[in-house]
Amino acid sequence: MKKSNLYFLAAAMAFLVLVGIASFWNFSDxxxxxxxxxGVQQLTEYGESNAYSTKTELLNTVNLLRAAxxxxxxxxxxxxxxxxxELRSVQQNASFEEVRLANLQGRSINGxxxxxxxxxxxxxxxxxxxxxxICVKDDASDGTSNIMISVPMIAEGRVIGVLCGEYNxxxxxxxxxxxxxxxxxxxxxxxxxxxxxMSSASPKSLNTQSVNFLDFIGTTTLTGxxxxxxxxxxxxRHSGVLTCTAADQTRLIYYTPVxxxxxxLMQFVTSAAINAHSRQVETMVLTLILEISLVLLLxxxxxxFILQMYRKARQEELNRFKTxxxxxxxxxxxxxxxxxxxxxxxxxxxxxxxxxxxEEYMDSAIGGRCLKQLTDSxxxxxxxxxxxxxxxxxxxxxxxxxxxxxDTVKWVSTDGTVIKKERDGAVVQAILTDTTWQKxxxxxxxxxxxxxxxxQLYDKVSTQNIISQDLLQQAGNAACAxxxxxxxxxxxxxxxxxxxxxxxxxxxxxxxIQRVFRPEDVKxxxxxxxxxxxxxxxxxxxILANRLExxxxxxxxxxxxxxxxxxxxxAGAALLPTGTIADYAALFQLADKCLYEIKRTGKGAFYxxxxxxxxQ
Numbered sequence: 001m002k003k004s005n006l007y008f009l010a011a012a013m014a015f016l017v018l019v020g021i022a023s024f025w026n027f028s029d030x031x032x033x034x035x036x037x038x039g040v041q042q043l044t045e046y047g048e049s050n051a052y053s054t055k056t057e058l059l060n061t062v063n064l065l066r067a068a069x070x071x072x073x074x075x076x077x078x079x080x081x082x083x084x085x086e087l088r089s090v091q092q093n094a095s096f097e098e099v100r101l102a103n104l105q106g107r108s109i110n111g112x113x114x115x116x117x118x119x120x121x122x123x124x125x126x127x128x129x130x131x132x133x134i135c136v137k138d139d140a141s142d143g144t145s146n147i148m149i150s151v152p153m154i155a156e157g158r159v160i161g162v163l164c165g166e167y168n169x170x171x172x173x174x175x176x177x178x179x180x181x182x183x184x185x186x187x188x189x190x191x192x193x194x195x196x197x198m199s200s201a202s203p204k205s206l207n208t209q210s211v212n213f214l215d216f217i218g219t220t221t222l223t224g225x226x227x228x229x230x231x232x233x234x235x236x237r238h239s240g241v242l243t244c245t246a247a248d249q250t251r252l253i254y255y256t257p258v259x260x261x262x263x264x265l266m267q268f269v270t271s272a273a274i275n276a277h278s279r280q281v282e283t284m285v286l287t288l289i290l291e292i293s294l295v296l297l298l299x300x301x302x303x304x305f306i307l308q309m310y311r312k313a314r315q316e317e318l319n320r321f322k323t324x325x326x327x328x329x330x331x332x333x334x335x336x337x338x339x340x341x342x343x344x345x346x347x348x349x350x351x352x353x354x355x356x357x358x359e360e361y362m363d364s365a366i367g368g369r370c371l372k373q374l375t376d377s378x379x380x381x382x383x384x385x386x387x388x389x390x391x392x393x394x395x396x397x398x399x400x401x402x403x404x405x406x407d408t409v410k411w412v413s414t415d416g417t418v419i420k421k422e423r424d425g426a427v428v429q430a431i432l433t434d435t436t437w438q439k440x441x442x443x444x445x446x447x448x449x450x451x452x453x454x455x456q457l458y459d460k461v462s463t464q465n466i467i468s469q470d471l472l473q474q475a476g477n478a479a480c481a482x483x484x485x486x487x488x489x490x491x492x493x494x495x496x497x498x499x500x501x502x503x504x505x506x507x508x509x510x511x512x513i514q515r516v517f518r519p520e521d522v523k524x525x526x527x528x529x530x531x532x533x534x535x536x537x538x539x540x541x542x543i544l545a546n547r548l549e550x551x552x553x554x555x556x557x558x559x560x561x562x563x564x565x566x567x568x569x570x571a572g573a574a575l576l577p578t579g580t581i582a583d584y585a586a587l588f589q590l591a592d593k594c595l596y597e598i599k600r601t602g603k604g605a606f607y608x609x610x611x612x613x614x615x616q
Contacts (some may be wrong), residue, residue: 023549031313039274040241040252043185047254047267050176052342055177055259058149061094061167063133065151068162072101073155080113084277087111089373090163097146097173101153104128123150127162130154134260136197137166147197149616156511169198176265188213192234192262200268213266220244243271248356261483304412331432335416337386337425344427353412353434355404375399390426394418399435405483411435454503455510455525463524467534470522474536475577481544481608482587483533483573484595485513488603490529492546508558516551541575541608548573548606568604570595575610582611 022486068090082548083101088111091099106119116122126133127150133610150164176187176198189198195212220226223243233240239256250271258265291302331350336342343350343362351358374382389396389453396416401409416430450462458466467482474480487509494502506529513523513531522534538544558567572594575588592612600606 006538013283036275037374043181043219043252043254043267043269043274044073044157044241046185046269047187047256047265050267051256051258051265051530053175054172054189054265056166058147058260060153061096061149061165062134064094065149065163065165066132067089069151069153072159073165080109083109084113085227090395091165094165095168096165099163099165102164103160104161108162108346110163110330120147123148123164124162126150127152127164128159130159136191143304173198173200175524176223181269181273182276184557185267185269187265187267189258190264190266192264216246218240220246222392223250257569293407322550330434331430332421333428333430333432335428337390337428341383341386350432353410353432355408355410360405374402387425390418396428396430398523452525456509457513457531458522458524459511460524460526463526463534464584465524466522466524467532467587470534470536471582471584476539476581477537479576479578481533481535481573481575482584482591483544483548483571484588484591485531485533485569485571486595486599487529488568488570493560493567501560507557508567509555509569512551512554512558516547516554538575543607544575545606547607552604552606570597570598570603571606572596573606573608575608577610580611580613582613587611 039560068086072086085111087099087101088094091111100110100116100118101117102107102124106117106124108116108118108123110116110138111436121137123135123137130152132152133148133150135148137146146169147167148164149167150162152159153161163268172189176189186200188196188200190196190213194212194217196211196213214227214231221244222230223245225242234255237257240254242253242254242255244251251268252271252274254267255264256267257263272468279562295429310423327456331346331348331353333350334344336344348358351361355359382398386396386398390399394417396414396418398414400412400414402412403409405447411434413433413435414430415433416428418426419429420427450458452459457463471480487505490502490505493505506525510525513533517523517533520536522532524532526532535544535547551571552569555567555569556565558564560566572591574590574594576582576587590609594609598605
């Protein structure tokens, strides 16, 4: 071989080595950056998960207190022993050190019978005004602090007392300081002004001796930011990552609002823990560069080694993703849409949402087919809609009801993107969310909009519409009755005592209607002093008569200016027997006729007539 050829070959080999070194150096840099970004992303996800868990825990505790307060407000007078037992039961069902029930003067009692004045406490004052309160209670005697949670007790639209609990911060710390980054991670909870709601008991903590978190930040060296910038971020309620150095150690802090008061969660981790995987990747790649430089003939083996390492790193990344996905509060799934709707992969949140274990869902009669849980029998129509959306824009947006294992029904929202199209369908990655509570909230809003503000009974239009729908659905399957009620001589109350007393008479009659008739009965105010009640599923006219007699007696107990017996009501009722069908207009006409008859012959009584189609 000519010398020039040898030079050319040597130069070519040197060039290839340099290209290989440069390529692997670039590869090393990218892997290092990617691993570092993944570490920061993992820190962010841990922080968001802890903030969400903290908010959820506290709001669930508030809801528990509200449910207990509702029970106390509905209860009749009970003995002290029973009251203390109920308070101890509430305390045992949540992470409370103590639960107290207070009257509006602030005098409170706990499950042990200890009495304490809460009138000067901030949480009591706020709840006495009708607010649910979560705030920090500082105990100067031992330097510790706990969270006070209080809710108002409401009866008949007014606050009658306050139920409060002293929440144990140790229980909350167990949620926020879950094991992360091989024990290098921990979290603290602070207010926007830097004062601690909950400090860290971790031995890795740098700020256990600090009184104020912002003061601690002021003593550290910040990278790419300043203490003033960080304060501004907190004031704007922003989230982000902060890098600080203290005690010769660099740490990353992910800060995010908890969503309660002005509290912030600060998730700490050392930069060494973040970069541990990055340094491992960098070391492996540099080793490969040295080996390739020294032994060009082993390049093929080394390339294969690199690919194996890459697959291993990729698998580890996928495993981490799976772990994170399993902790997402919702469903994440990969679904193949062909002749069926089959789940190929799903996180644990998906199976929790569907109400089954993974084994039950995949191996049972469902066989991983989502649409088998549909409450809507039109299975084919759903498949057509799915295909239509996929063909139109490559996305999927559905909302439907599913039947879960325990016979509960949930509303589920599915948002997905096509990642692969196939000859007979497509593969979609989707996020599934339980929207049942949103649907229920919307229904409550709609229901509230139909209620009259003064009496909280249905307004005239809503009353007519609901009764009309009920009559259509009932279709003669059970007896029912339509009652027209009218306050006797109502103009007399306005003229004699004034409109304020007249309004109180209307409210008293409305409350009596609510109390005497069943919750499932339709109750509405259709005019100034006129009311209407629709009774479902009544066996015979005697039940209707007994109910009206009970109502008549209850009306007589209404007090006007300290006097009872002044208020009376006349009632006309149309009874629709089983097997007979009538619309709203027909029953209204008969009930109105009965009301006119009782008004004509004598007030303060009721008159019932059975509906006969051939007569009416």
